[in-house]
Amino acid sequence: MTLRHWLIGVGTLAALSTLLVALLVELPSRRGDPVTHLPAAIGRNVRAGGGGATALEGIEVHGHWVLKVRNPDGTLAAFRELDNALEPTGAETLARLLGGERSLGFWEVRLEPSVGGESICDNPVCVITESENTSEGPLYATASHNLSVTRSGSEVVLEGSTTASRDGEVAVVTTMVGTCEATVSRTNSCLGDGVAFTKTRLEGPEALINGQTLSVTVTISFL
DSSP states (O other): OOHHHHHHHHHHHHHHHHHHHHHHHTSOBOOOOOOOOEEEEOOOEEEEETTEEEEEOOOEEEEEEEEEEEOTTSOEEEEEEEEOEEOHHHHHHHHHHHTTSEEEEEEEEEEEOOTTOOOSSSSSSEEEEOTTOOOOSHHHHTOBOOOEEEEETTEEEEEEEEEOSSSEEEEEEEEEEEEEETTOOGGGTOOOOOEEEEEEEEEEEEEEOTTOEEEEEEEEEEO
């Protein structure tokens, strides 16, 4: 690898680091116990030196989900932890934000059953989104608007919940992020153009019965 190529790679990583820090600073801080994460690497550079190749750590996205199912009396019925994976559309969104083409919109968590399975809400996909998101359409008619988005150090934490309106299951969980025109902020009622940021299929669907509540915590960190 030539010196020119190495300098370009370092400059790109530095710019992406600056963007991610800027995005995180805009979010309110959150105190809490640290959560162990497993990395989903975006990329890594290798520089050849006199003593052989040296690995240069690139920016990585670490994701972790915690799912809790509670009965109407508040007792815990089920608990799951799993790791997520960055979607290609999520990586593209980071690049578009970095390039100044778009600004950050609203976050969502989406819950889907397996193929042929029953949804836990009156839509094929259940949505948990931020209270300020006033998007309209069939999906949002049954959406829960209690998703909080906070920052804790280098982590972005999404927390929200939904109550099953029917017996069903959750097999696929997705984080969605909206983007707006570069000159428009979310405070100007930009609803954004949501794309999948991370997506995970559970190892076996989680069954819920009518009246049970599913709480979701998604921790996304950039290191």
